[in-house]
Amino acid sequence: MIESFIQYDFLQNAAITGILIGLVAPLLGVFIVVRRLSLIADALSHITLTGIAASLLLEKRVTGINELNPIYMGMVFSVGGAILIEKLRKLYKHYEELAIPIILSGGIGVGVILISLADGFNTDLFSYLFGSVTAVSRSSMWTVLGITLAVLTIVILFYKELFVLSFDEEHASITGVNGRGIHLLFIIMVALVIASSMQVVGILLVSALMTLPVAAALRIASSFKQTIGLSIAFGEFSVIFGLISSYQLSVPPGGTIVVIAILVLIMSIIYKRVRNQLYIKGETV
């Protein structure tokens, strides 16, 4: 395992990219979950697929465009989708969640047409849907590193504003926080992280990496900082062991990462149960 890691560049790319997204996906995931926006991650991952399909089509049909890394087009579509969701949410003030199925199905619909036109129903597509240990290029890895650093900086700089906005939106407006600005910044970060994660976890499973570790952390943590710490720890654990088992078993890493994240979630639920039982026993003795 270690030998092949040193020997093969692609394994290093996948491992480093995996560790980076194992950090930022659950970090943003905490804010997504507590703000009840979990489904937005799903909508954005589906529109990322449209971007990838568009990229594949361009590569195929337009001469002069070769070796276009689909991650960039994925990001463009994901960010565009994020802004569109915000517009739709404003348009349907009383049905804010409508924006999600509109973008989600729109993304898949257009995506399927573009993929078909590009004759793209092949193994490449499979790896975008479910992730791959071999598909991450060095340039993607650098892009993801750049995004990770940007997201970390922004979250640290705007931590208190993000926290106020998540806990109590109304109160945020009277503490002078520019809620709309911060929210837009946040949703763009989510879009970029989703596009970054897609090569390792796959489009269909990206949102799992943003929500499952947080779901597990919520069972155990009492403070917000603790929730963030535990979510990242669970995310990294799932990614690292998911990638190793994916390589050993020759199955897509998206699957193994999600299965491990679910096991962690089950363990945390059991842990909480046992802890509560012991606490009740301690009280009655």
Next chain:
Amino acid sequence: MNFNKIVEMDDISFKYDRETVVENIDLSIERGQFLGLVGPNGSGKSTLIKLMLGIVKPDKGTVKIFGKPIKQFNQWEEIGFVSQKANSFNSGFPATVLEVVKTGLVSRIGAFKFFNRKHKEKALEALRTVEMEEYANTNIGELSGGQQQRVFIARALVSDPSLLILDEPTVGVDAKHVTAFYDLLGKLNQDKGISLLMVTHDIGTITEHATHVVCMNKTIHFHGASEEYKEFDDEDLNRLYGHSVQQLTHNHDHEEIRP
């Protein structure tokens, strides 16, 4: 800030979905006042507060805080707000009492700066004022309604505001704790010199504690010292703001029977 008038509302009207909620209201809050804002359900009390805080914009009229038009006002640390919603926040939110109280300092700290030890001390001090210091590291969702309300008051107090606005803070708090709650407000008003504006249904209790009372139903029907208000009899009230007041004064009697 040495401005005697903290809030000035001038000829404010507001419609929601074509229905007039607030009409031609002139209201000012002066330093040191404890103002009780009373009125029947749907009389526009909460809307008036939202107009005052700039959460909604009036169709007509101007709001000034410390002499500044609300649009230009940015020293939000001077105004503490405890909303009605504080009772129904997401109680599964993973935050400790201390983390929640510290959010009251966001305006004072300003952008691109971080929470530090001093802010933590400040938050603990606010918790001490509301007698909740021992719960600093408890998850906010594990507290009772009355305790949560105290935490939200601590959040509003932590930035040393000149004015504290409370929107029906005693809803969902049991009678025994309501007395302690008013004692706390009295302490804040008299000892710390914080001006208070409290929206409430409970006419009986508020006139016992507040220095001034405003009675509204879309428009203001009474604005004056609590003593003057007490001289009003039921008939006056009926004339002033319609039949709904029957129920209110009935509640009032009921309150007094309570041990």
